[in-house]
Amino acid sequence: MSIRIAGMGWVTPLGADLETVWQRIANGDVAEAKPMSNPETGRVHHCIQVPPKLVEHLARNPRLRRSSAISYFAVAAALRAMSNAGIEIGSRAAERTAVIFGVSDGGVIYTRKFYDQIVKQGANAASPLLFPETVYNAPASHLAAQLGIDGSSYTLVGDASVGLSAVQLGEQLLALGEADHCVVVACEELDWILCEAYRDWRFTRTPLAEGAAALVLSRSGRFSIETAGAAPFMSQREAGAAVDQVLERLASRVGSVDFMVSCDNGTFIDRAVAAGVNRWFPGLPEPASHPKRALGEMLAAGGLVNLIFAALRLEKAGGSRALVPVVGFNHQADAALVEMVR
Amino acid sequence: MTPISRSHSHRVAVTAMGVVSPLGSGAAETTAALRAGRDCVSPVERFDVSRTRSKTAGQLPASFHAESDDRKAARLHPASQVMIAAAQEAQKADGGFQPEFAIIGTTSGGMSFGEQFFRAQVTKEKPARRAGWLANYMPQKAVLDAQAACGFSAPAQIIANACASGTNALGHAFALVRAGMFRRILCGGYDIISELVFVGFDSLQASTPEKIRPFDKSRTGLVLGEGAALFFLEEWESAVSRSAPIVAEITGYGISTDNHHLTQPHPSGIGPKQAMERALASANLQPSEVDYINAHGTATAFNDATEGTAIAQIFGAKTPVSSTKSMMGHSLGAAGSIEAAFSILALQGQFLPPNINYQESDPAWQLDVIANEAREARVQRVLSNSFGFGGTNASIVIEKPKEATA
Numbered sequence: 001m002s003i004r005i006a007g008m009g010w011v012t013p014l015g016a017d018l019e020t021v022w023q024r025i026a027n028g029d030v031a032e033a034k035p036m037s038n039p040e041t042g043r044v045h046h047c048i049q050v051p052p053k054l055v056e057h058l059a060r061n062p063r064l065r066r067s068s069a070i071s072y073f074a075v076a077a078a079l080r081a082m083s084n085a086g087i088e089i090g091s092r093a094a095e096r097t098a099v100i101f102g103v104s105d106g107g108v109i110y111t112r113k114f115y116d117q118i119v120k121q122g123a124n125a126a127s128p129l130l131f132p133e134t135v136y137n138a139p140a141s142h143l144a145a146q147l148g149i150d151g152s153s154y155t156l157v158g159d160a161s162v163g164l165s166a167v168q169l170g171e172q173l174l175a176l177g178e179a180d181h182c183v184v185v186a187c188e189e190l191d192w193i194l195c196e197a198y199r200d201w202r203f204t205r206t207p208l209a210e211g212a213a214a215l216v217l218s219r220s221g222r223f224s225i226e227t228a229g230a231a232p233f234m235s236q237r238e239a240g241a242a243v244d245q246v247l248e249r250l251a252s253r254v255g256s257v258d259f260m261v262s263c264d265n266g267t268f269i270d271r272a273v274a275a276g277v278n279r280w281f282p283g284l285p286e287p288a289s290h291p292k293r294a295l296g297e298m299l300a301a302g303g304l305v306n307l308i309f310a311a312l313r314l315e316k317a318g319g320s321r322a323l324v325p326v327v328g329f330n331h332q333a334d335a336a337l338v339e340m341v342r
Numbered sequence: 343m344t345p346i347s348r349s350h351s352h353r354v355a356v357t358a359m360g361v362v363s364p365l366g367s368g369a370a371e372t373t374a375a376l377r378a379g380r381d382c383v384s385p386v387e388r389f390d391v392s393r394t395r396s397k398t399a400g401q402l403p404a405s406f407h408a409e410s411d412d413r414k415a416a417r418l419h420p421a422s423q424v425m426i427a428a429a430q431e432a433q434k435a436d437g438g439f440q441p442e443f444a445i446i447g448t449t450s451g452g453m454s455f456g457e458q459f460f461r462a463q464v465t466k467e468k469p470a471r472r473a474g475w476l477a478n479y480m481p482q483k484a485v486l487d488a489q490a491a492c493g494f495s496a497p498a499q500i501i502a503n504a505c506a507s508g509t510n511a512l513g514h515a516f517a518l519v520r521a522g523m524f525r526r527i528l529c530g531g532y533d534i535i536s537e538l539v540f541v542g543f544d545s546l547q548a549s550t551p552e553k554i555r556p557f558d559k560s561r562t563g564l565v566l567g568e569g570a571a572l573f574f575l576e577e578w579e580s581a582v583s584r585s586a587p588i589v590a591e592i593t594g595y596g597i598s599t600d601n602h603h604l605t606q607p608h609p610s611g612i613g614p615k616q617a618m619e620r621a622l623a624s625a626n627l628q629p630s631e632v633d634y635i636n637a638h639g640t641a642t643a644f645n646d647a648t649e650g651t652a653i654a655q656i657f658g659a660k661t662p663v664s665s666t667k668s669m670m671g672h673s674l675g676a677a678g679s680i681e682a683a684f685s686i687l688a689l690q691g692q693f694l695p696p697n698i699n700y701q702e703s704d705p706a707w708q709l710d711v712i713a714n715e716a717r718e719a720r721v722q723r724v725l726s727n728s729f730g731f732g733g734t735n736a737s738i739v740i741e742k743p744k745e746a747t748a
Contacts, residue, residue, distance in 0.1 A: 040463040099599075103502075115460050115538050123541045124393040131542035132604045132731060136449065136502035141732030145601035150616060153599045153734060154510065155502045157451070157481045165499055176517055193460060201476035230497035234486055331482040332497060
């Protein structure tokens with residue numbers, strides 16, 4: 001099934017305005033990776049953060065005043081997407097919107113701080129203000145409160161493929177008639193413990209980054225999006241077969257695409273995607289611009305960032321159909337086709 | 343996705359289930375414990391509780407946490423081990439089931455491995471298992487492991503809607519099969535107690551140093567629990583055509599969001615009320631047609647006040663209610679699925695599980711609480727509730743299958 005993108009928004013290290021960020025990526029700008037050190041071991045990581053000024057206005061919101069950065073990113077990106085879709089907050093259309101939030105690692109800043117208190121000061125010193133914000137669905141709850149919805153709100157967790165899983169859930173809720181619109185947000189925030197973990201577990205030459213991307217899915221809109229349906233894999237060795245499976249599904253539906261927005265990040269994923277694309281979409285030109293090279297590895301948010309980038313490139317630079325593979329580190333491979341509705 | 347037909351409303355069969363909880367592993371042990379009203383809450387010894395108010399939890403047998411000589415098994419988080427056990431129990435009952443899709447709920451994945459990783463930073467150690475902790479910490483890992491153990495390879499949605507996750511997983515799977523969007527879905531939920539989550543509830547003073555007493559006038563809070571339950575959901579005709587066993591039918595699902603506060607429900611009970619009303623409407627049932635309510639019943643002042651009020655408003659005092667958390671604590675993302683399994687066991691055994699530790703009714707509402715002892719009863723339909731942080735509320739309706747399988 002193909003659904004429509006009615007609105008888009010993002011909060012990235014290169015800004016939050018759709019046009020500006022697209023242009024900066026297209027121009028080859030690269031967000032600066034800055035050092036973030038592990039205070040326990042002194043080890044330094046380089047990662048890419050969102051400028052605080054992009055979300056600091058949300059600190060005045062009573063519901064968000066104790067929240068972590070991840071909730072700020074999620075709410076900011078979603079409100080931008082709702083505005084882009086022309087849906088007013090407080091309207092009946094907003095109430096008939098389902099919230100779907102996708103994340104890989106969640107509120108790592110408050111989680112690490114809370115556990116730090118337990119380990120270093122004892123359980124009786126752990127702050128009750130921190131714990132609720134460590135829960136995976138806290139950002140979705142804050143977003144639902146902003147939109148005034150009383151219906152469906154779902155938080156999905158998974159590797160970087162979770163953004164497309166969230167799009168598929170949106171597609172399902174629209175098909176079930178549970179909502180008229182779905183605001184799908186994928187998000188990540190950075191902390192030194194996250195940098196430490198990914199360095200130990202899945203070292204990538206692409207610096208880790210934070211931010212959010214949001215789509216408003218609907219039955220009408222400027223772009224159509226069609227997902228392949230995910231293929232799971234248990235190990236790096238199996239990733240190639242999973243990528244192959246999802247690309248075959250899309251190739252059998254459309255035959256060809258005009259360009260691909262790559263999810264390359266300097267890991268085994270690059271080889272798996274290259275092999276699958278060569279097999280199912282041969283002759284596809286090397287991507288001219290590459291959001292991950294500009295913005296970093298945004299994990300859950302990365303897939304939706306690439307979808308938005310594909311849609312904007314279709315609108316601004318031409319073409320009729322884009323391929324967006326999204327492959328995570330240890331769960332699923334997926335891919336989507338984005339087309340302009342003419 | 344594999345669309346079949348969206349033009350019809352399909353019946354949804356549960357062809358098999360697996361459940362692992364402090365009440366036991368598998369249907370037989372669990373049924374016996376439910377009938378006996380067994381108190382499975384015990385002192386926590388897995389981590390230091392000397393500085394917490396609450397010191398007990400409903401815990402799985404130590405075998406799920408024991409070190410293994412098998413290198414591969416030793417790397418797995420207990421979450422994977424309980425998910426594998428639940429999946430294999432279900433597969434033993436219905437070996438012909440192959441899921442097209444999986445929907446699993448959890449709140450904290452393999453959190454204790456994340457805790458160990460953090461502690462390794464503080465102690466500046468680099469133990470050999472560090473990368474293994476990270477790989478097995480992710481919530482998706484237990485789902486992948488359970489599928490691999492059964493030879494399944496279905497794409498998965500992993501729902502983390504706090505304490506409603508397990509019911510959301512089952513409910514959304516039901517909705518997809520009923521709409522004809524999938525024929526067979528593996529669904530359920532899991533969670534394992536971790537120090538961070540245990541201390542979290544303690545810090546909020548949501549957990550109790552006493553016995554957990556849901557719906558009691560002098561209730562003082564929850565205790566945590568853990569476990570997993572998995573279900574094989576299948577479009578009814580498909581299950582009948584392959585002569586699969588049918589242990590229950592799911593007929594309704596309701597979801598609502600209460601925006602009052604991140605951790606507290608609106609005092610009016612509007613969130614739970616909407617979820618229950620929507621589930622009844624989805625099942626095309628009147629409240630009087632429900633024979634038993636397996637309540638969320640955490641025994642916190644706020645939850646039971648709002649849920650008790652909502653149940654009384656919709657059902658009056660005639661429908662029997664119990665919180666099975668009284669016997670095993672609150673297993674968070676697993677709770678909805680484990681309680682759905684308990685509900686199916688009640689339908690199969692024609693009894694109502696008890697609400698133990700119950701002393702005195704709360705005058706704030708009139709409910710028929712199944713106090714302390716199980717009741718024999720004619721049970722055709724059960725409504726099961728789950729409500730969570732973030733204001734997520736979910737209810738499902740489960741029925742005894744009306745027809746024998748082929």
